[in-house]
Amino acid sequence: MTFEDEIIAKWIRRVIAGGMMMEEKINPYKNAQKQFDQAAALMDIDKNILPRLxxxxxxxxxxxxxxxxxxxxxxxxxxxxxxxxxxxxxxxxxxxxxxxxxxxxxxxxxxxxxxxxxxxxxxxxxxxxxxxxxxxxxxxxxxxxxxxxxxxxxxxxxxxxxxxxxxxxxxxxxxxxxxxxxxxxxxxxxVSSVVTGKPVELYGSQGRAEATGRGVVQIAERAWREFYRGDLKGMKVAVQGFGNVGSVSAKQLELRGCKVVAVSDINGTIHNKRGLGIDDVIAYSLKTKTLQGYPNAEHSGVKDILELPVDILVPAALENQLTPENAPRIKAKMVVEGANAPTTVDAEKILAANGTIVVPDILANAGGVTVSYFEWAQDKQELQWEEQRVYDELSKYMDRAFVRVKNAAKQYNTDLRTGAYVLAIGKVANYVKMRGHFP
Ligand SMILES: NC(=O)c1ccc[n+]([C@@H]2O[C@H](COP(=O)([O-])OP(=O)(O)OC[C@H]3O[C@@H](n4cnc5c(N)ncnc54)[C@H](O)[C@@H]3O)[C@@H](O)[C@H]2O)c1
Known part of the structure; x- marks a missing residue:
């Protein structure tokens, strides 16, 4: 490589890095703090408590x-x-x-x-x-x-x-x-209770692997009924991410009669207007470790899944997927956040203006940590619950959480995310206040 070639190569690397930095500009921590601030502003909380939270x-x-x-x-x-x-x-x-x-x-x-x-x-x-x-x-x-x-x-x-x-x-x-x-x-x-999500044979809990996806779909069903007055049967759905959360959510949606028309992974989107057979897609992706080359669907780019004409979109991959750039083109009536932080604050404003309901991560994907809590409690007691008991308890926790979030949102005349934060901040602020400040 000549000296000039090297300079050009360096310059290209810098331009690429600059481009990546521009893409990475949305800081997920600041984004979450903004969501927190929006809710805290509606509440009457001791000014000594908020900075700690x-x-x-x-x-x-x-x-x-x-x-x-x-x-x-x-x-x-x-x-x-x-x-x-x-x-x-x-x-x-x-x-x-x-x-x-x-x-x-x-x-x-x-x-x-x-x-x-x-x-x-x-x-x-x-x-x-x-x-x-x-x-x-x-x-x-x-x-x-x-x-x-x-x-x-x-x-x-x-x-x-x-x-x-x-x-x-x-x-x-x-x-x-x-x-x-x-x-x-x-x-x-x-020391079994030092970690959760273990194999069932190794002090894990029945149902932990399915817990997040099951919770996502239970909350999706409750929210759909609340806002659109019907059940999920026949609804068109797209699920971004086909790992633990995405694949279980897709299967659970299919079991409720939804038409899962698209799913995606890090390599791209697969789409079939007549509906994908989720068991078949799971079997394929387990075997090949990718959705690439899946036979019974059209293939397109990684992010194409987000803008498809569906009723419900479940982002279940990573954060910052719905941004002000693509939010105006989102067609789903409801976004149910299987992933953590997939929607930026500014994107959510655009979605709300377009009438899209966003069911927030801290409610929708809480099923995983809920069954992790069950697993921890089972390990502490050195016993194991039957699968049905896990699912019944999970269902109770998720249902109660949905009702409380919905009521908080109504009481504060706000959206589900802010309602969820109001509920959560109130609980933790009260706890911190009772314990006081050390020293
Ligand atoms: N596992 C849990 O119990 C749990 C609980 C709550 C929330 N979550 C959240 O759900 C999301 C998914 O977690 P998981 O455990 O299913 O992960 P996973 O590793 O099992 O699957 C991740 C999936 O996302 C895809 N993916 C990765 N990068 C992508 C990209 N740039 N574009 C599109 N797809 C991409 C992968 O190919 C894979 O299909 C994460 O945001 C995670 O924090 C997980």
């Missing part, structure tokens, strides 16, 4: 080595953030290239309000590692997880901070966390 209060960044399969050492950056009021704090662990401190702070902050909406005795936390898990072998994933757990040995604890799965992690990863923690902190004796 508005910020996460524990942030840890660790850089640690992992040996790759070919014997090289690669450095990884991991995080754990807590928003500590009621303990233990609770929240998932994300493995994704997008993971940074602000993303994890946003997700920890949201967890507090989510736990309060469903009335769990937890506040929020979140963790993650900046990585692309698809490029790591199973051995590398395991070594990375165990080393991250070691770095977090003074943070994770059954009564202090209890992780769970999130994007890019699963029950197997939770099993490695439990095993590593038990070895390091308890001489190899099992």
């Amino acid at each position: 508005r910020k996460t209060n524990f942030e840890l960044e660790v850089n640690f080595p992992v040996m790759t399969d070919n014997g090289e050492i690669k450095m990884f950056t991991g995080y754990r953030v807590r928003h500590k009021f009621m303990t233990p704090t609770k929240g998932g662990i994300r493995y994704a290239p997008s993971v940074d401190l602000d993303e994890i702070k946003a997700l920890a902050f949201l967890m507090t309000w989510k736990c309060a909406v469903v009335d769990l005795p937890f506040s929020g936390a979140k963790g993650g590692i900046t990585c692309d898990p698809r490029t790591l072998s199973k051995g590398e994933l395991e070594r990375m997880t165990r080393r991250y757990t070691y770095e977090m040995r003074n943070v994770f604890h059954p009564d202090r901070d209890v992780p769970a799965p999130d994007m890019g992690t699963n029950a197997e990863v939770m099993a490695w966390i439990m095993d590593t923690y038990s070895i390091i902190e308890n001489n190899g004796n099992t």
Whole structure:
């Protein structure tokens, strides 16, 4: 490469990086704080309490080595953030290239309000590692997880901070966390309640894997009935993201008679106007690890799914998907947030002006943490509930939360998201007020 070539290459890299920075401008933590502020402004809350609630209060960044399969050492950056009021704090662990401190702070902050909406005795936390898990072998994933757990040995604890799965992690990863923690902190004796979302055979709860998607669809059904006076049968649906939350939501919607016309993953959208067969799509994506090449559908770009002519859109991938740029083109009558923070504050204003109902993440996807709470409680008592009991309890919690959010929204003459925040902030503010300020 000549000197000029190098300069040009550098310049191109800078332009690409600049473009990416422009895309990444929406800070999910600031976005969540704006949602919080909108609700707090409607409430009469002690001015000494609000600043404590508005910020996460524990942030840890660790850089640690992992040996790759070919014997090289690669450095990884991991995080754990807590928003500590009621303990233990609770929240998932994300493995994704997008993971940074602000993303994890946003997700920890949201967890507090989510736990309060469903009335769990937890506040929020979140963790993650900046990585692309698809490029790591199973051995590398395991070594990375165990080393991250070691770095977090003074943070994770059954009564202090209890992780769970999130994007890019699963029950197997939770099993490695439990095993590593038990070895390091308890001489190899099992500490099952230090993490939730474990395999059922390894002190996990029945129904945890399905919990978030089931909750999403139960809330979608309640909200649809509330705002459009009908059931879900025959409604056209699109689901963005076909992982844990997206695939279970799509299946549950299909079971309720919806026509799931499109689903997507990181590689693109698949679309069939007559409706996709979700079992078939699940079988295909489990086998190939992608929706690419799926035979019975049209294929299009990753974000095309968001703008399709459907009744209900379930974003179930990642944050900042509905932005002021695409919000004017969203055709769904209702957006049900399976993902955390998929809608920016400014996009939501545009959606509201167009009459689209947004069912917020801190209500819609709270089923996962609810069954994580059941799992933690089962582990503490060393017993296991039957699947039906888990689903019945989950259904009760979600139903109660929906009614409370709806009533708060009505009382404050506001939307569902602000109603959910009002409910949650009221609960946590009261808790903090009763405990007082130390020293
Ligand atoms: N797992 C849970 O219990 C749970 C609970 C509450 C909320 N959530 C939230 O739900 C969302 C999905 O989590 P999950 O556990 O299903 O993750 P997952 O890793 O199982 O699946 C993620 C899906 O999103 C797709 N995806 C990733 N990047 C994408 C992109 N840029 N564009 C389109 N699709 C993309 C992936 O291909 C995959 O299909 C996240 O926002 C997570 O925080 C998860």
